[in-house]
Amino acid sequence: MSLVISQLINGLQSGSIYALVALGYSMVYGIIMLLNFAHGDIIMVGAYAAWFVMVRLSLNPVLAIILAILACTVLGVVIEKVAYTPLRSSPRLSLLITAIGISFLLENLAQRVFGAGAQKVPALISGPAIEIGGQRFSFIAMVTIVVSVVSMALLTFLVRKTKMGKAMRAVSEDMGTAQLMGINVNLTISFTFAVGSALAGIGSILYSCAYPQASPTMGAMLGLKAFVAAVLGGIGSIPGAMLGGFCIGLAEAIVSAVGLSVWKDGVVFAILIVVLVVKPTGILGRAIREKV
Amino acid sequence: MLKTMLKVNDINVYYGSIHAIKGVSFSVERGEIVTLIGANGAGKSTILNTVSGLLRSKTGSVSFLDKPIGSLVPHKIVAGGLAQVPEGRRVFxxxxxxxxxxxxxxxxxxxxxxxxxxxxxxxxxxxxxxxxxxxxxxxxxxxxxxxxxxxxxxxPELLMLDEPSMGLAPILVEQIFEIIKELNAAGVTILLVEQNAQMALSIADRGYVLETGRIATSASASELLNNDAVKKAYLGG
Known part of the structure; x- marks a missing residue:
């Protein structure tokens, strides 16, 4: 029984990180129909930023966390402005290829600057194990789950209740009409990238707590799994991304628990294939008609 | 107070290589209801979208309350007091x-x-x-x-409506036109684009007839209602 619970917590821990990253994929897809494959690499940049602040600048963990999230946010907006905005009216394939290009650029730049090997990220968060009902839970797992859930609740509030959040929904539904309403579409899109990247930054910190090293390609697999989570939940849907993230995390935990941990990654991509064949719109996604 | 609200002067709009609007000029005075009538594809919506800033004209100028708006982004134009109700309603x-x-x-x-x-x-x-x-x-x-x-x-000081009667039952169309008249009486200047020429001319002060991207005729609404060519083409004989 206690093994089941501890596997469940493991699943929720990695699932909440996938969910945070999946949200960025889904929000960006919702607003400009772009699969931003550079999104995973933002996590890598966040991990290096935390490492740099703590090891090279010898500053404290709190500052490292704040600066890492800030670095991710700024990077997300800069990528949008430099790489995607000029292609706003280009075919979607050009955007997609550009996103893949940015991903390679970031990975290779990291390798050039920090070397191909991994850097050890010092502990950003630490605390004693938490005991609930005789069961001990790792402090980091608990922090990860709580921080993710709180972030998602804040995001839901932002999107449903604030003026900017409503503008995001309006732009993602009908960009032309949103402009006629007086909504500054460019600002709204940048804001969406900022929020998505900040969530990836939070994910990056939580990931670095669980796997404390930064390497140039660490974001690639994590990003791909988060992408699967976004598709599973229904790409473009915010609750879908959250649900998809937790499902992928739990699926991995279950596969590991039954002793098939070598199949962990395989199962995630098997889920992608099944979703695309059986229900391409995902669990909560809606089929949208192509705009003419 | 300025009399001319909207002045469109010699605009040319292209969709790729298609020359959709060919040297169109017109104006809307404060307090008027002006209608642009014409068949499907004549370029009515294109003109409204150019005024709103969604499309750009290669030549000429668009000015609103004597200020040039031809190069402004749409949200600045809305903030200046010019709103559009798009074709097909396009609610979120x-x-x-x-x-x-x-x-x-x-x-x-x-x-x-x-x-x-x-x-x-x-x-x-x-x-x-x-x-x-x-x-x-x-x-x-x-x-x-x-x-x-x-x-x-x-x-808005000027409200542009693109085919508000589209797809509505006749009784609702009358209701909508009644509301347009009320808004005008309350001081909102109206630029109305319609395929339902009869309805549009019945509430308008002036009208412009658009044919394949050009203004073919312009006159007071009552003159257009009695114009033989207009009657034949747009009013069902």
Missing amino acids: LNMTAEENLEMGAFTRKGAEAAESLADVYMRFPRLKERRKQIAGTLSGGEQQMLAMGRALMSK
């Missing part, structure tokens, strides 16, 4: 009626927006009843009212 289907209205007041401050909301609910009591309802579940007539209410939320 996944948002509630009230959220749609809030989007219409995007350029305005909280207190002003609240005031506009009260005004719109006064004019369209039906929208108040449906305020929490998702716009996609409203009827066609309600969606048209929502689209108009949403445009009014920015408190």
